[in-house]
Amino acid sequence: xxxxxxxxxxxxxxxxxxxxxxxxxxxxxxxxxxxxxxxxxxxxxxxxxxxxxxxxxxxxxxxxxxxxxxxxxxxxxxxxxxxxxxxxxxxxxxxxxxxxxxxxxxxxxxxxxxxxxxxxxxxxxxxxxxxxxxxxxxxxxxxxxxxxxxxxxxxxxxxxxxxxxxxxxxxxxxxxxxxxxxxxxxxxxxxxxxxxxxxxxxxxxxxxxxxxxxxxxxxxxxxxxxxxxxxxxxxxxxxxxxxxxxxxxxxxxxxxxxxxxxxxxxxxxxxxxxxxxxxxxxxxxxxxxxxxxxxxxxxxxxxxxxxxxxxxxxxxxxxxxxxxxx
Amino acid sequence: xxxxxxxxxxxxxxxxxxxxxxxxxxxxxxxxxxxxxxxxxxxxxxxxxxxxxxxxxxxxxxxxxxxxxxxxxxxxxxxxxxxxxxxxxxxxxxxxxxxxxxxxxxxxxxxxxxxxxxxxxxxxxxxxxxxxxxxxxxxxxxxxxxxxxxxxxxxxxxxxxxxxxxxxxxxxxxxxxxxxxxxxxxxxxxxxxxxxxxxxxxxxxxxxxxxxxxxxxxxxxxxxxxxxxxxxxxxxxx
Numbered sequence: 001x002x003x004x005x006x007x008x009x010x011x012x013x014x015x016x017x018x019x020x021x022x023x024x025x026x027x028x029x030x031x032x033x034x035x036x037x038x039x040x041x042x043x044x045x046x047x048x049x050x051x052x053x054x055x056x057x058x059x060x061x062x063x064x065x066x067x068x069x070x071x072x073x074x075x076x077x078x079x080x081x082x083x084x085x086x087x088x089x090x091x092x093x094x095x096x097x098x099x100x101x102x103x104x105x106x107x108x109x110x111x112x113x114x115x116x117x118x119x120x121x122x123x124x125x126x127x128x129x130x131x132x133x134x135x136x137x138x139x140x141x142x143x144x145x146x147x148x149x150x151x152x153x154x155x156x157x158x159x160x161x162x163x164x165x166x167x168x169x170x171x172x173x174x175x176x177x178x179x180x181x182x183x184x185x186x187x188x189x190x191x192x193x194x195x196x197x198x199x200x201x202x203x204x205x206x207x208x209x210x211x212x213x214x215x216x217x218x219x220x221x222x223x224x225x226x227x228x229x230x231x232x233x234x235x236x237x238x239x240x241x242x243x244x245x246x247x248x249x250x251x252x253x254x255x256x257x258x259x260x261x262x263x264x265x266x267x268x269x270x271x272x273x274x275x276x277x278x279x280x281x282x283x284x285x286x287x288x289x290x291x292x293x294x295x296x297x298x299x300x301x302x303x304x305x306x307x308x309x310x311x312x313x314x315x316x317x318x319x320x321x322x323x324x325x326x
Numbered sequence: 327x328x329x330x331x332x333x334x335x336x337x338x339x340x341x342x343x344x345x346x347x348x349x350x351x352x353x354x355x356x357x358x359x360x361x362x363x364x365x366x367x368x369x370x371x372x373x374x375x376x377x378x379x380x381x382x383x384x385x386x387x388x389x390x391x392x393x394x395x396x397x398x399x400x401x402x403x404x405x406x407x408x409x410x411x412x413x414x415x416x417x418x419x420x421x422x423x424x425x426x427x428x429x430x431x432x433x434x435x436x437x438x439x440x441x442x443x444x445x446x447x448x449x450x451x452x453x454x455x456x457x458x459x460x461x462x463x464x465x466x467x468x469x470x471x472x473x474x475x476x477x478x479x480x481x482x483x484x485x486x487x488x489x490x491x492x493x494x495x496x497x498x499x500x501x502x503x504x505x506x507x508x509x510x511x512x513x514x515x516x517x518x519x520x521x522x523x524x525x526x527x528x529x530x531x532x533x534x535x536x537x538x539x540x541x542x543x544x545x546x547x548x549x550x551x552x553x554x555x556x557x558x559x560x561x562x563x564x
Contacts, residue, residue, distance in 0.1 A: 195424040198413050206411035209373050210473065211399030211429030 016182065023175045028168045040171045040239050042273075042280040043178040047232035049261050049279075050185055050272035051225035056258075057266030058189065059221045060201035062115065064254045065106050065122030066229050068129035069099035071249030073230025078237035078244065079139045081159050082147050088161035088238075092177065095234035096227040102129070103226020107219045123254060130250045138237065138244040157241035174235050181228050182269055188224060197221055256301075259308040278304070327352055328481065328513055333381030335367050335537075342367040343378070344537040353507045354514045356524040356531035356545055360558060363534040365517045366408065369483045373405055374398050385480060399429035402480030402512070406470040406487050414459040418450055421458060422472045430477025444476045447509070448502055464495055471502060479512045486518050500526040521549065533557060 023043075028036060048070050055061045077095035080086060086094070109121045139147025141156030149155040164173035188194050196217045199207040204214050237244060247253065256279070264275025283301075328350040335343040343364045357365050370376040372383060374395025383390040385402075393401050404425070413421050422441045426432070432440060445451050448468045453461060458469065467487060474482050484503065488496045504527055506514050516527055524531060525545055532542040535557035541548050548554055 192427055195413070195416060195420055196428065198415050199424055202413045202415075203407075203411040205373075205375055206407065206413075208375070208396050209399055209405050209407075210425040211396060212424075213396045 016179070020175060020179050024172050028171065033167055036167055036171050037239075038281055038284055040167070040174050041236075042276045043171070043174045044232045044235045044239060045280050046273050046276035047178055047181045047235075048229045048257065049264060049275040050182065050269055051228040051232075052257060052261045053264070053266045053269070053272045053275070054185060054189070054228075055221055055225045056261070057271075058194065058201060059197040059218065060114075061218065061221065062119045062258075063106070063122040063222070063225070064119050064258055065126040065129075066225065067249045067254045067257060068106060068126045069103045069226035069229040070233040070236070071129055071133050071246065072102050073099040073233030074237045074244070074249070075133060075136065075138060075233075076230075077234030078158050079147050081238065082139050082141055082156070088164075089177075092231050092234040096230035099230020099233065100223045100227040103222045103229075104219055106226070107222025111215050111218060123251065126249075126254045127251050130246055133246050133249055140242075140244075155242075158237045158244070160238045160241070170239065174239065177231065177235060181231055185224075185228065185269060193217060193220055193224075256304070259304050262311045263304060263307045327385075328515075329384040330368075331382050331384070333368070333371065333383065334379050335364070335371060335376055336379045342537050343371070343381075343534075346381070346534070346537070346539050348532055348539055348542060350513055350515060350532070351530055352513045353530070354503060354516065354528045356528035356548075357515050357517045357534065358519075358521070358524060358531060358554075359534035359540070362536070363557075364537040365534055366485055367537075368534070369405060369485055369515075369517065372398075372403055372481070372483060399425070402478070403483070404429070404474040404479040404481070404512075405483035406474050406485055408486045408489065410463065410466040410470055412458045412466045412469045412473070415457065417455050417457055418445065418461070418465070418469055418472075419454045421469050422476050425473045426476045432477075441476060444472045447475075447505075448472045449498065463490055464492075467491060467495075467499070468502075471499070475506055475510055475512070479510055482506060482510070482512045482514045484514060484516045484518075487516070488518055488520050488523050496520065496523055497526075499523070503527045525549065 023039070027039060031039065048066060051069075052063065052066045055063050055066070073095040076098045077091050080091050080094060081088070084091075106122055106125050109118070109125075113121055136146055137148055140149050140158075141147065142149035142154060160170055161173065164170040189197075196207065196212045199210055199212055200214050200217055207214055207217075233249075236248065260275040260279045261272070263278055264273070265271030330346055330348045330350075333343050333346045334341065346364070346368070357368070359365055367376060371378050372390060374393070378391070388401075390398065390401075390403065413424065416424065419441060422444060423437065426437050426441055430437075430440070442451070442454070445454055448471055450465065450468055450472060453465060458466065461469075467490070471484070471487055474484065487503070488499055491499060500523055503514060503516060506512060514527075516524060518524055528545050530543065531545040531548045533540040533548060533551070533554045540553050540557050541551045543551075
């Protein structure tokens, strides 16, 4: 995988800005409410996908645990949104911050293991977080630590920011936040940490010989990736608003996430957008608008699985060519 | 001056370095020996990749083994690798800058000047902004050397830097290596199987064989030492 490094170079600011302007001003008049809902989910999911792509593509860390900070960010932001009047952008930062702390904890085993073992360890941690979230459940307007309503009539939707209560306004808000997160990722990739990560990915001995603290930069990568996923989680809560479960944050979601990220490509931030497109637009499009049957939903997932297998076979061959499998 | 005292490294049942005591006097020094002699192991100990079972290494009255692995580059120990390990996804400038920003002092402007100076010194200014994966193996070799000498290194460990280079490029590399001590004040230790390169660059050379020191002294004398010849071509009595 050494030749395929997650890069900021292909993410030209002009194209990104053009895309953002299109999303903010053209898409709401082109697509109906259902698709705006799906595109909102795509913008959210692209941040999580970017966090996985950055870890894997830039630092060489195969984490299957990115759904954990995604879920933690969602839980913290939803709970605080019900309990406080903190402005929503700050809530997102808090949710991302708490997720980053958990991300650092997930990153600790990364200092000892790598490759398949890291994937398994991070998956186990994700399962642990899934169990905790399942027990806690997501706040829905009630009292207490969990914020769970005692009766159905007490349930309330997750509040959205006052300036983005409608679906279209919220879509625009999510797009702007996603752009900020992508710019944050680009800023890191193009600066000292990004170069250090590329060096660690290429060769840890070489990174050490360059004066790079491999431990510190791996932890930094886990922290940033978790922050990105945590912010996405915070946006997810106010996006869905009602009856939020752990479906987005469970082990199946973890495997699905890595599958679509590999399908989208780990070579650049565009791959994250493509992965999110596969997961949140293409799949609903195939199942709802073209094929229209649950069977074809499973069929589409099978196609994703086949794509993942092809990707892994190609990766193995590439590694074999480079003599990395000895 | 680099003083190595009773240095031993053990990998399972194999003694890769066996009570090696050796003093590199400074300037350009050669370190030669057959495959498996322990040359790269010594570099790996100095870089912090391998922990010896005994012995010590003192440079400028500092015990090198007391310094954490990633701090050794910042302290001044730099190296190249037998297999080129440049960062393929970054540009030539970024490759050298990465070492400078982690292992050397200086402001942003000083860093840029320093990196550009080194690139000019090794002849890579023309490809400064090219991504390394698009460059030749020859360019990668010189990028590695640039990464090793940028900033103010105290010790530069060159592990077979001429491997795979054509003769004319080896001559260019020899010129660069000869100039490094004067340019940086560093002690250069050159490991290479190309004896003409070692002769061209090094005034002083040490020879290892099976993890033991065989000979050390002025290069011309060492290369004609019978024990060295025996190590390379085999001892007839053995």
